[in-house]
Amino acid sequence: MELLTIMLLLAAILQTRISNLRLAINIILAQSVLVAMACAIIGIQTNEVHMYVAALLTAVIKVGLIPYALYRVLPYLREEREIVTKEIMRANFSTFSALLSIILAYGLISPTFMPGVAVVSALPAAVSLVLIGLLFIMTRRQAVMQIIGLITMENGLYLFGLSITQGLPLIIEMGIFLDVLVAVVVLVILTYRLKLSLESTDISLLKKLKG
Template sequence: MEYLVVLLLFVVFVQTRVMELRRSVVALMAQSVIVACACLLAGLNHGLIHALIPFALTLGVKVIFIPTAMLKLIKRITDEREIFSDINVNYSTLAAAAFLVFGYVLGNRFMLDPMAQDIFAATVMMIMTGLALMVMRKRAILQICGLITLENGIYLLGLIITEGLPLVVELGVFLDVLIAVVVLVILTNRMSLSFMTTDTTVMRKLKG
């Protein structure tokens, strides 16, 4: 599990540095694969079925279905300037490092064992970094990546706190995320067709 935590931290840091839309989606896929493996390891303690179902759902929804829909949306963007974002990425990377330190400080206050503290710090970092990406990024697709990163962090946090979420709760979480992302992808596609951009700042023009 410690290797998965290290890989997860590395991928999240990469997400804060990548500004090209396709690479951001690929990084999100890698993150979701790691989360799926963590679900499998955590669920094996509660039975094979309880481990395989969340693993399969994570792969199907967050690794295949959602990224495929996002990549198809990116292919429809004809303006190359829309594919790349030109904001300074150093702030988001610095914020992610600060969130990781905060996670370790918070985990130390809860007097967790070293392994649990590492996982707890990683989940706190993912939650806060996902929220920061949603706020700091202007492209709607990058904001969707931040939303899924936030949800992955919350999901992993629930796994370590409850030592395996009930199957009904896991199914509900995946359904909520799937519906939310599908709606966001549809809205992003409509925004691209209407405004010829996925920059969410153009929505300010709709203010009365």
């Protein structure tokens, strides 16, 4: 489990260095594969059937359907790259902020203060993913990048739930997966419409719509 958390954090840090949309989707795909593997490992450790179902749902929705929806919209974006300007964090500072988030998470979350946590080693990584996903949403102007930030946050929150409770009841997990899938599909459609209307998916252009 420790190896998976390290790989998740490395993928999240790598995201802060990426401007190519296809490569960014590939990284979030790999991150979702690691989350599905974490579900399966906890299922093996606890022998809980619903964890295997959760791992399967993660693979189908986060590894299959969501990346498929993102890949489908890419041809319409003509290989747009994330625009970095003075108003947006540059790559080096963005990476530094991600590393700082990881350091704070591991520094503030101590196993000695959480004796009842199921998987203590994954808890700081989960908090780090949430913070890095939030950083993405706050600092990236490209619509697809913001979707990737949302998925990163959700992966962190899901890993947090796995760390605390070894998995929520199956009906709740299914509801969460459905909400995330619907949200991403709606955002992909809005990204496509944004591209058609403004010939770009830079969300800063939406300021032009103000009255």
